[in-house]
Amino acid sequence: MDDLDKAILIMFDESGALDDDLKKQAKLYCNATKEKPSICRLCIEKLCFSNLVQVQFWCLQTLHEVIRTRYLTMTLDERHMIRGSVFSIVCLEDKNLTRILEGPAFIKNKLAQVLITLIYFDYPLVWSSVFVDFFPHLSKGNVVIDMFCRVLNALDDELISLDYPRTPEELTVASRVKDAMRQQCVSQIVRAWYDIVSMYRNSDQELCTSVLDSMRRYISWIDIGLIVNDAFIPLLFDLILVGHLSDQLRGAAIRCLLAVVSKRMEPQSKLSLLQSLHISRLLRLVTENGDAEMVADIAALLTGYAVEALDCFKRINSEDAKGISMELLSEVLPSIFYVMKNFEVDATFNIIQFLSGYVAILKSFTPLREKQLLQLGQILEVILVLIRYDPAYRSNLDVMDKIGKEEEDRMVEFRKDLFVLLRTVGRVAPDVTQMFIRNSLASAVSRSSNSNVEEVEGALSLLYALGESISEEAMKTGSGLLSELVIMLLSTKFPCHSNRLVALVYLETVTRYIKFIQDNTQYIPMVLAAFLDERGIHHSNINVSRRASYLFMRVVKLLKMKLVPFIETILQSLQDTVAQFTIMNYTAEELSGSEDGSHIFEAIGLLIGTEDIQPEKQSDYLSSLLSPLCQQVEALLINAKLLNAEEANAKIAGFSERLVTASRPAIGLMFKQL
Known part of the structure; x- marks a missing residue:
């Protein structure tokens, strides 16, 4: 072991036992060695003889x-030596x-x-002849084949792939490398x-998996006829359908098929390609295979296939071709629905985007076929499952x-x-859609x-989301099943x-569909009950109660x-809630958030201030509301001796003489009378 070996070992040491200064010295020594003119020859010699991985x-x-x-500044002999070595x-x-190669x-x-860096330049x-010279060595077995795959993968990562x-x-x-490879060795x-x-x-099978994963990367830019033929396609399907092979190998074959169906080409050629694959052979794997990764690969393939079939439908004008596209879609859709409802897969986002595109083209079908x-019903089932x-x-x-x-x-x-x-x-x-939500x-x-x-939250969320796309007129009249849905x-x-x-x-x-109640006032008691009983303002969860107060105020405005x-029923139902906002122990901490009672009081004010109510009746309603408030103030004043000034002010904060006399004389008079 020479000094360079020792310096490299010190530099890569992760035991924590070596001094930082020593590691810095080792790094400086290694960096200095890199600057030597003979560094490439030195590295190659060490690769040939050193057993140390570092x-x-x-x-x-x-x-x-x-x-x-530095490659382009080297002599031709030195570059030849590096390539050969x-x-x-x-x-x-x-x-x-x-x-x-076994490391x-x-x-x-x-x-x-x-090696790819050399290919980049030369x-x-x-x-x-770099690729052609490789082929005779593949007969040496799996270590060279594995290296062949790594070289192809590195070529894709370092140069060809547009993912970077x-x-x-x-x-x-x-472009230069791909053109030469197409002409010479692909x-x-x-x-x-x-x-x-x-x-x-x-x-x-692990080696075969590596080969197919390499192949997948190249399908997008090589002649598709080299893959889509009577030799390779049957081999890929055979690998997928033979049960005794590993899921990793079968998955790699599926990913190759996905690359095939995703290859860019003219729509008529693509449609012919999709037809030739007879993808229905794979559909049984969706229900038979329980391996999550395998199902994910199948889902990605079926989705890619469906996306391409849909694209063919959009781009081809021939009615016969459009019909074939729809047949291909109908063939794979049930399996896509099954996967979506029974598995969590990475392709979920792509599937949702595809389904949105598919539903959009159905707008052109009038009337829709059975x-x-x-299929639309099955899409709704998928949505309900996924939103839960x-x-x-x-x-x-x-x-x-x-x-x-x-x-x-x-x-x-x-x-x-x-x-x-x-909504689409x-x-x-x-x-x-409305029938599905009703049944849900x-x-x-x-x-x-x-x-x-x-299940309940999901069904209600569907109804809520649907309301965003319903016109105001349809909402008011309760067209279709809407009236039945709202009553339910x-x-x-x-x-x-x-x-x-x-x-x-x-x-x-309930709030979203409240416009239906405007023309169907017989259901107002049901609306009030929903907001005033334990489902709303009297809910045990304070966050629900607060939100209910705000939504109730919106309902009152409408x-x-x-x-x-x-009004009397509403005030009676809210009496305990109003009192709760005035009791001594209803602390600021409990009132944190947007609802501090203002929404309840605003709703009451809107009701009492309605022009159809006689002033005397307004006075009676207001009196019944203010009585507990004034009693609370009175109790605080009586007990003020027991509180310091700061506590007393905090307790009666909000009650201003100016507010109750100058700003609103009638209310101020009522306070004085009470």
Whole structure:
């Protein structure tokens, strides 16, 4: 072990036992060594003879840095030496170098990165045979094949893939490399992929998985005919459908098919491609396979397939072709619905976006066919399943602790696209949508227990979200099933109404549909009951009670004149609530938030101040309201001797002589009389 080896080991030491100054000295020594003219030859020699992983990595990292920054200034002989030496290691031309190809993955990945840097500068003008020269060495077995895959992956990561930002120079080099590969060696690479997978599918499935994952990256820019043919497509389907193979290998084959269906091409060619795949062969895997990763891959494939079929429908003018596109969609939609309702998959967002696009094109179908109406119903089922909260968070959401708040915020954001989809379905098929929500509510009501909190909250949320897309006229007249829905809403007391989320969405929904009550005043008592009983202002949860107070004030503003006959009932129901705002022990802490009683008092003021009420009656109502307030002030004044000045002022804060005499003389007189 020479001084450089020792310095590298010290620099990479993570034991914490070495002095920081020593590590700094080691780093300075290594950096100084990098500046030597012979550094590339030194690194290659150490790669050939050192068994220390740290030394191997440092040498590869240094080679990569030096080639990137100094390669074009080197002599032709030195560049030739570097190319030959690196290629020799990669292709195992010297069996003594097996330890590198059998070493850790990060060493092999770094070696691949070094080779790609050479390709960046020299392929194809200087080093035209780099890929072709690789093929004879693949017969050496899995270590070289694995390295071949890593080189292709590194080429994609470092140069070709547009998933990473590229400079104009890099884009130019990438085009040059791809053009040369298409002309020279892509067909041989594809043949090598096919032969390797065919040969090792039973003996080394991990290697086959690596090959297919590499292949997937290249499908987007190579000739699709090299993959979509009578050899490769049957092989991919065979890998997927044969049950004894690993889920990793089957998943890799599925991802290759997704790359195939996603490849950009003319719509007519794409439609022919989609037809030729006979994707229905895979649909049974959705229900048969319980592996989450496998189902996620299938879901992504089916979604990608459906997106492409939908795109063909939009871009092709031929009615026959449009019909084929719809048939292909109808074929895969049931499986997509099944996945969405039974699994959590990464493709959820893409599926929602696809469904939104699909529903949008159904607007052009008049009338909708029975199959399409059925599909819309299934989409509504998917929406209902996805918007439901996880019962595991029920208690957190009810008390609104940190976990509950985070979950509620997450769901509010997650639901946005789903509610947009709901409203789109509602516009395309209003009767189907309203019937589905009615049945969902009825199903939730039929279960007389607290176990269906999430089901009830979900059904109510659907009704609330639907209201945003309903016109004012339709709302007032209760067109379709709306009148039945609103009556069902008002007449139902859900067993789980004590739950905060259920209570809140119930009140919000009642408020959203309140315009229906304007022309159907016979339901006003039901509305008042919803706000004034334990479902609203008298709810045990103070957050629900406060929100109910605010929403009640909004309802009063809208229905003010129609509530005159119910004023006495309303005031009587609110008497204990008003008293609660005036009792000594109703502390500021309890009143934290937006509701400090002002909304209740504003609602009462709006009612009492209605012009249809005679002044004498207004006076009686106000007197009944003010009596407990004045008694409270009187009690505070009597007991003022027991309080210091600060406490006394705090207790009677808000009662100003100027307010009750100068600003509103009539009210001031009433205070004095009381």
